[in-house]
Amino acid sequence: MESNFASMKPGTLLAPVPAVMVSCALPGQKPNIVTIAWAGTVNSDPPMCSISVRPGRFSHDIIRDSGEFVINLCGEENLKALDWCGVKSGRDEDKFAACRLTPLAVEGFSAPAIAECPAYLACKVKSVQALGSHTLFVGEITRMGVRQDLLDPDGGIAFDRAKLIAYNHGVYYRLGEPLGFFGYSVAAPEVLKRRMEKLK
Numbered sequence: 001m002e003s004n005f006a007s008m009k010p011g012t013l014l015a016p017v018p019a020v021m022v023s024c025a026l027p028g029q030k031p032n033i034v035t036i037a038w039a040g041t042v043n044s045d046p047p048m049c050s051i052s053v054r055p056g057r058f059s060h061d062i063i064r065d066s067g068e069f070v071i072n073l074c075g076e077e078n079l080k081a082l083d084w085c086g087v088k089s090g091r092d093e094d095k096f097a098a099c100r101l102t103p104l105a106v107e108g109f110s111a112p113a114i115a116e117c118p119a120y121l122a123c124k125v126k127s128v129q130a131l132g133s134h135t136l137f138v139g140e141i142t143r144m145g146v147r148q149d150l151l152d153p154d155g156g157i158a159f160d161r162a163k164l165i166a167y168n169h170g171v172y173y174r175l176g177e178p179l180g181f182f183g184y185s186v187a188a189p190e191v192l193k194r195r196m197e198k199l200k
Contacts, residue, residue, distance in 0.1 A: 021074055036051050076163040106143050
C-alpha cells in the first residue's frame with residue numbers, strides 16, 4: 001500500500017504545546033521571567049511538571065541554583081508580555097517592570113507568581129537532566145493558585161474564561177470551541193448533552 005506521508009528529518013514536531021511564562025528568583029534578588037513552550041505534566045501523585053530550558057538562558061542558572069520555578073498559565077491578555085519575555089533577556093531587562101507585571105508572593109518560594117496570569121503552579125526542582133540543547137527540570141507542584149473569577153460555584157475551574165493560548169510552530173493561538181470532554185465517547189446521551197451544553 002502506498003503511503004501518503006512524506007518522510008522528514010526528525011525534529012520537534014509535537015504541537016500544539018502550552019505557552020507559559022516561568023518566573024524564578026534567587027533569594028533576595030530580582031525575579032526574572034522566561035517564556036517556555038516546552039512544559040508538560042509528568043506525574044499525578046505527587047503532582048509534577050517539567051520545563052526544558054536552554055543553558056544559555058539567564059533563567060537557567062537561577063532555576064538550577066534556587067531549586068524552584070513557577071509556571072504561570074497565560075491567557076490572551078498576557079500574550080504580548082509572554083512574547084516579549086521570550087525575546088528579551090533578564091540580563092538586560094527587568095521583565096516584571098518592563099511588562100508592568102506584578103510579582104505575587106508564593107509561600108515557601110523565593111520566586112513569585114505573576115498576578116496578571118490566570119493560574120500558577122509553583123514547583124520545587126526534583127531532578128535536573130542535561131539533554132543536549134536543553135536542560136530538563138522536573139519539579140513537584142507544592143503550591144498552586146487560580147484567579148478567583150475562574151472558579152465555578154461547584155468548585156470547578158472555568159478555564160474557558162481564561163482564554164488560554166497555545167503555541168504551534170512559531171504561532172500563538174487562542175484555544176477554540178470545545179469538541180468533547182474526557183470520556184465523552186462512552187458517555188450516556190443525556191450526560192453528553194448536558195456536559196456539552198455546559199461547555200459552550
